[in-house]
Amino acid sequence: MRRVCAGYDIDFEAFWVRRETNAFTLQREMMKRGERVPYDDCVVLEQLAEQHTLGLVSSNQHATVKEMLTQFGLADLFETVYGRTPTVEGFVRTKPETHYVEQAMADLGTVEGVYVGDSACDVQAAHAAGLDAVFIRRSHREEYTLPEEPAHEIHTLASLPTIPGIASSV
Known part of the structure; x- marks a missing residue:
């Protein structure tokens, strides 16, 4: 640019x-x-938030992420939320860089967790941050090639609570 x-x-x-x-x-x-609008499977987030501590990290602008969460009634489900700052530096720090993922983990007081996402950079960021990656292969990602293997692959967030070993640590 x-x-x-x-x-x-x-x-x-x-x-x-x-x-x-x-x-x-x-x-x-x-x-x-x-x-x-949010994906239809986002309805499971309420159930997950009742049982687990959730954080959100997006490569979109922080203001946009906050607006979306507020507008769709999802803001109270996440303990911490990070979108990028609207600067060139903020853009450079987006996934697969771990800057915002590490900030979210620090906010949550953890070094363990599961990172759920629907892009290669999500899987790469999870691995770089030492987290298990769960890849959501949504319909628009059917032919999508991942450069790294996630720990798990699902087609909908609704499947997340059924993954053995993850349901108790999401």
């Missing part, structure tokens, strides 16, 4: 601020219009 901005004589720092503002605004409006 720096090269493209330089090629068009655009101030990169100003561009980045505008980009981040536009991204947040667009996603907030998509949520309000019902174009961006």
Whole structure:
């Protein structure tokens, strides 16, 4: 992005601020219009939160993550929540980097846990942070190739409580 901005004589720092503002605004409006909604299997999160301590780490902007959790009534289910800061440094620290995962683990006072996600960077971040990875192979990920093997693979969050050995440690 720096090269493209330089090629068009655009101030990169100003561009980045505008980009981040536009991204947040667009996603907030998509949520309000019902174009961006949680997956149906997120209903299991309430059950999981009753039995386990949950944290959330996203590569999306922190403000967007908080907006989504609030708008869809999920905010009280997580003990700690991290999205990236709307800076270049925050972007660089996203998964598969472990910066935000490690912050969440510190908040939760643990070095053990299970990381559940639906992308290769989730599996890589889990492994790099010393966590078991559970990969959700959602319908849009059927042909998706993972560079590393997760400890478990499921097709829906609803299956998470049924995984032997994980149900008691989620």
